[in-house]
Amino acid sequence: xxxxxxxxxxxxxxxFVAKYGLPFMLLADEDKTIVNAYGVWGRKKFMGRxxxxxxxxxxxxxxxxxxxxxWPKVKPEEHAAEVLEEL
Numbered sequence: 001x002x003x004x005x006x007x008x009x010x011x012x013x014x015x016f017v018a019k020y021g022l023p024f025m026l027l028a029d030e031d032k033t034i035v036n037a038y039g040v041w042g043r044k045k046f047m048g049r050x051x052x053x054x055x056x057x058x059x060x061x062x063x064x065x066x067x068x069x070x071w072p073k074v075k076p077e078e079h080a081a082e083v084l085e086e087l
Contacts, residue, residue, distance in 0.1 A: 003027055005034050007041075007054060017030060 013026040
């Protein structure tokens with residue numbers, strides 16, 4: 001199962017999925033329960049400014065629910081191939 005998580009509302013996710021034709025579900029974590037539990041919410045720098053946001057991280061979770069691998073600071077352009085190699 002492949003899931004994406006964002007703090008955006010579900011309606012925004014629906015538009016994003018439709019626009020990019022994503023073949024997986026996006027979870028709306030508006031109260032930040034999931035991102036805080038996984039430690040992926042915090043201060044970020046972008047174009048010289050700091051703000052709170054989600055770190056771009058991938059977790060590979062095995063069928064028993066254990067984290068098998070973590071990819072921090074993911075680059076979307078090349079990341080799918082990295083994950084597929086691990087599977």
